[in-house]
Amino acid sequence: xxxxxxxxxxxxLGVPILDHYWQTESGWPILSNTPKFDHKPHKQGSPGYPxxxxxxxxxxxxxxxxxxxxxKGLLAIRAPLPPGCLSTVWQNDERFISSYFGMFDxxxxxxxxYAVADEEGYFYILGRTDDVINVAGHRIGTQEIEEAMSxxxxxxxxxxxxxxxxxxxxxxxxxxxxxxxxxxxxxENRFRIEQQIIGAVVKSLGGIARPAAIYFPQSLPxxxxxxxxxxxxxxxxxxxxxxxxxxxxxxxxxxxxxxxxKDY
Numbered sequence: 001x002x003x004x005x006x007x008x009x010x011x012x013l014g015v016p017i018l019d020h021y022w023q024t025e026s027g028w029p030i031l032s033n034t035p036k037f038d039h040k041p042h043k044q045g046s047p048g049y050p051x052x053x054x055x056x057x058x059x060x061x062x063x064x065x066x067x068x069x070x071x072k073g074l075l076a077i078r079a080p081l082p083p084g085c086l087s088t089v090w091q092n093d094e095r096f097i098s099s100y101f102g103m104f105d106x107x108x109x110x111x112x113x114y115a116v117a118d119e120e121g122y123f124y125i126l127g128r129t130d131d132v133i134n135v136a137g138h139r140i141g142t143q144e145i146e147e148a149m150s151x152x153x154x155x156x157x158x159x160x161x162x163x164x165x166x167x168x169x170x171x172x173x174x175x176x177x178x179x180x181x182x183x184x185x186x187x188e189n190r191f192r193i194e195q196q197i198i199g200a201v202v203k204s205l206g207g208i209a210r211p212a213a214i215y216f217p218q219s220l221p222x223x224x225x226x227x228x229x230x231x232x233x234x235x236x237x238x239x240x241x242x243x244x245x246x247x248x249x250x251x252x253x254x255x256x257x258x259x260x261x262k263d264y
Contacts, residue, residue, distance in 0.1 A: 002147040003045030010044070021047035021125055023111060025086040025100070030054050030077070030111070031123050045147075046122040053082025058117050061129075064104045067117070072126060072139075075115040076108040114141050131230065133162030133170040138208045142230070145172055145211070148204035149197050154178045159220050160211065161234040171212040173237050175257065177220060184216045217260035221253040233257060 001019045009017050019042075020032035033040065033048040042048065050056040055078040058067040067073035079101065081087075089096040103110050114126040126132075127143030134140075142160040149158050156177045162170040176197065184190040194214050201209050221229040224247060232242040236257050248254070 001045070001047070002150050004147070004151045006044040016042060017044070018042055019047040021123070026081070027084045027086070030056060043122050046118075046124050049121050049123065056123070058115050058123070059104075059108065061103070064108065069117060069119040072114060072116050072141075074129065075111045075113045075123070075125070076104075077111070079107055079109060081109055133172060135162075135170055135172065135208055136168040140172065140205065140209050142172065144205060145174070145201055145209050148201045148209070149174060149176065151200050151204075152193070152197050154180065154183055154193060155197075157220060157228075159228050159230055159233055161230055161237055163212075163234065163237050165212075172209065174211040174214045175220060175233060175260065176214060176216055177218065178216060181216065181218050190216070213264065215257070215260040215264055217253070217256040219250060219253040219256045221257065222249050223247040224249040237261070 001017065006017045006019065018033045018035075020029040022029045022031075029048075029051050031047040031049060031054075032051050033042045034051070035042070040049065057076060057078070058071070058073040059065060059076045060067055061074040086096075086100075089099070097106060100109050101107070112129045114129060114132055115123050116126060117123050125143070126141035131142045132139050133142060142162065145160045146158050149155060149160075156179045158174060158176045160172050160174050163173050165171045174197070178184065178193070184193060197214060198210055201211065221232050223229060226249075229245075229248065232245065232248070232254065235242045236254070242254070245251075245254075
């Protein structure tokens with residue numbers, strides 16, 4: 001849960017928001033908060049710290065060495081995993097090992113998520129490894145850019161995808177749904193909001209993360225479970241087939257994405 005949304009929820013509900021992080025494979029939280037046991041204060045924007053039984057840490061995916069505080073890396077868990085976690089793939093132990101323990105000689109479970117840990121041991125999830133884009137040699141998580149953009153007061157939700165670029169390898173493209181779409185119906189207002197969004201990204205992540213383009217659709221394509229279909233958005237941005245759309249919940253959102261690019 002990004003910090004700006006957590007702050008909004010805290011303000012309106014009047015209670016602390018205790019986030020957590022887990023995977024289908026883990027079955028229960030990998031990172032969370034246990035205030036009744038260790039009384040650590042929670043931090044907005046962080047899902048917490050490793051739960052009992054998880055030897056979680058951030059590692060350099062090339063060397064397998066632990067990252068320093070504040071250094072981005074791959075979230076991994078030293079084997080063995082605690083009870084309740086996935087123990088194999090049915091009748092395919094080899095696939096289980098290669099998929100989850102294949103990176104570092106079977107000694108590390110790979111979550112396939114990028115993360116960073118601070119000096120106090122709190123973790124921050126930066127997004128899936130396949131959602132990280134390479135801009136001129138700099139690896140940037142699309143979730144990082146989205147969280148920076150979400151600080152804009154007019155932002156309802158957003159999605160960032162990386163598209164191919166001959167010069168820089170990939171470029172971030174942003175699709176932003178505003179609370180009031182009429183805000184961008186005039187060129188002057190649109191330019192003003194674009195510059196404010198870009199300013200938020202540059203301030204948080206630096207100029208390398210600056211979106212190459214910002215579009216303002218009225219909705220984003222999502223699955224029936226509410227997940228944004230970034231794969232489909234990326235395909236539309238690159239003028240490629242979207243592939244299987246059987247899980248799409250709101251077909252009109254595809255038209256909204258295409259229309260927003262025509263209006264640009």
